[in-house]
Amino acid sequence: MKAQSSSLMISAAALCLSAGLSSAETIRWGGSTDLNSLDPYSYGSTFTLSFLNHVYEGLVRYDADLQIQPALAERWEMMSDSVWRFHLRKGVTFHDGAEFTAEDVMASLARVSHEKSPLRGNLPAYKSAKVIDDHTIDIELTGAYPLLLNDLTNIFIFDAGWLKANNSEEPTDVTAGVEGYATFNANGTGPFKIAERVPDTRTSMVVNEAWWDTPAHNVTRIEFTPIASAATRVAALLSGEIDFVEGAPVQDLPRLKAADNVTVIEGNALRTIMFGFNRRPELADGRTNPFNELKLRQAVAHAIDAELIHKRVMRGASRVAGTLVAPQIPGYDAALDAPIDYDADLARSLIKEAGAEGFAFQLTCSYDLWVNEEEICSAVVSMLTRVGLQPTLDIGPRANQMPKLTKGDADMFIFGWANEPMLDSYSILVQTVHSKSGTAGVFNWGNWSYPEWDTLIDKAAVELDRDTRLGYQTEVLKGARDEMLFVPLHQQPMAWAVSSKVEYVLQQADNKPRHWLTRIK
């Protein structure tokens, strides 16, 4: 009798211990913004996608070095230039227990490429798919396309039966004014399951014990709370109410570093910040456009003291850049990345040669898009004024500035490009450097056109040999530097902060938290 009671006590103690342990394995995450929806294809938000990657997975994923790794697909081969065959992983189940098959891939591809899907641009070359058997699927593209795998990292797989049962086979259409089931519910194959979601308040995830992969993490629960105000986020971290912040404000980093219970993790993001110019023959107000003069663009480049911005505005946290893409992006060439010299005298004489002394124009910036954007733009305005130009700052929220940029009303503008989700320099080349034609040049806000670059980019688009393709891309990047198409400034910093409870968290240059690799003490 006595023995029994003591064993009861031991098991009670063990229970307490395990309860204590499991609560210790909860990570409380304070986000700078809420995820927009539990539906990954509802709204163009990189953050929502990266959050939902804990719940949903793609056929392939990026590993710790941002290289492509099999996920729901085990292997793949090319049947022809435009048809890819994927062999799917067997024994994978969704959170509701349904088995993962080729039908699920088919339904997910149809959903994301649906004409009402706001994110169909994420899978640009997709034409159709064909189920071969339960675990084999063929994807047909519009032509030879080397970057399918990169795109597929962001195409998450839904359960076909679940979509059908809940009438969600088509993406939610805001114009129809009807709510979708997938907005409030999720059923993926990922390492975590959604436990609770209260928009703008709390989204909790619990570990998926039946995950197909061997977990490297020991997290049992993730409690995510959006805290929009940066000062409050920092305060909550300092007071120990949250354990992880993916958007630590640059100006608060010294304070966070000084705190005993907080560790700051800093890195350089993939995003390159640069300045672009209007290149139409005339400016928006009808004056002849002096920015078409290479000497003036070079003068602007020499007038901007990138090193000073790095030291003062960015407090040493950025990385001064000389080319349009970050070192991690394929197509990068270190020879092009030498920072442009700061030389105010040279800038002045170039302006004189270009006949642009006293040239008045607007620099269009927003204040809610890039790190310390407002400060950067103010600094650049004074630097350009110092060499004899007359820039004025046109600043507003991004929703306001964006229409001006797309209409081509901006004389000079700040620009940032991370090459996400593709993680290849083809992204910036086709979207921005290419002249506006067909699907290319969506972000060609200055309406520039260099036919010889377009030819190279078009060749890269269908070149399946990686080295040849990257050779073309680097050549265009070199041309862009020589022509000073953009004046590159820096790769912007990213700063995360964790409480002392977190043992390890992986920060990659794409600035996406991956808590399936996080460990807690």
Added chain:
Amino acid sequence: MLAFLIKRLSNAAMVMLAVSLMAFMIFRFVGDPVELMVNEQTTSEQRDELRERMGLNQPVLVQFARFVGNAVQGDFGISYRNQQSVMALIAERFPATMELVLLATLISLMVGVPLGVMTAIHRGKWYSEAVQFVSIIGVSLPSFVIGILLILAFAVTLGWLPAFGRGEVVDLGWWSTGLLTHSGRVALILPAIALSFYQITLVMRLVRAEMLETLRSDFVKFARARGVPAWRVHFRHALRNCLMPVVTMTAMNIGSLIAFALVTETVFQWPGMGLLFIQAVTFVDIPVMAAYLVIVSFIFVALNTIVDITYAVIDPRLRDANR
């Protein structure tokens, strides 16, 4: 009386219509929602197509007519940002804002009234001058600064109260309340104080002015002459005569507190209507912005109309004047 009522109500309806039309004119300047909805790889054709389907290319008046048509049927559409029914979103946030606003109002009365009486009675004393001076800070400090200072003191340094959120809530039908749980109650303290700061000053100054007026009146002098104890004169007789305007102002100010709560809610990540609105502005979420403005103007108009009608019930002269 009936004619007066109809007149007041139709006035109220006109005001609401005007507010929503103005809101609609403003939406043309807040930016383009499509640029935020799609991702970087979307082509210009796909963007134009979405814009077309959302009806953003139509003239403002057509969009407005459609909005009013749907709104009178209680249909505000779904949010561009999180694809939820706008009515449900607002109904979900309304209790959070109301609890905050009502508690802030309660605090402002409980602190503001005694302080007002005190500064009136002890007029000219150094401590009532000091309270008066401090109250200027209450009016002039922006509420986000007060919020951050409170967080710094009570959450970071002392660690007594949470810095953000609403804690655990309990659902009572469609109303969610934080008052029934410990974490909900402690989470309410800092935001309510931050929100009540301005209101405290207002109540205090109003009570003080009214008290000074009343203390000069004959019945107070008579009461004093009869030897009624001072506290009784001040609190039973004088204060009671001051309360009518205070109550009216407090009731009418609930509308502005709901509007003010926007800043407090952002600082404390309080999941109320103001936070919802701020986020809608950032994401150019036109259905949410439109519905919020209509509902807040409805609250304003309703409070004013109720006050007007009550006055008319109390004072027949107002009814006659309107005839």
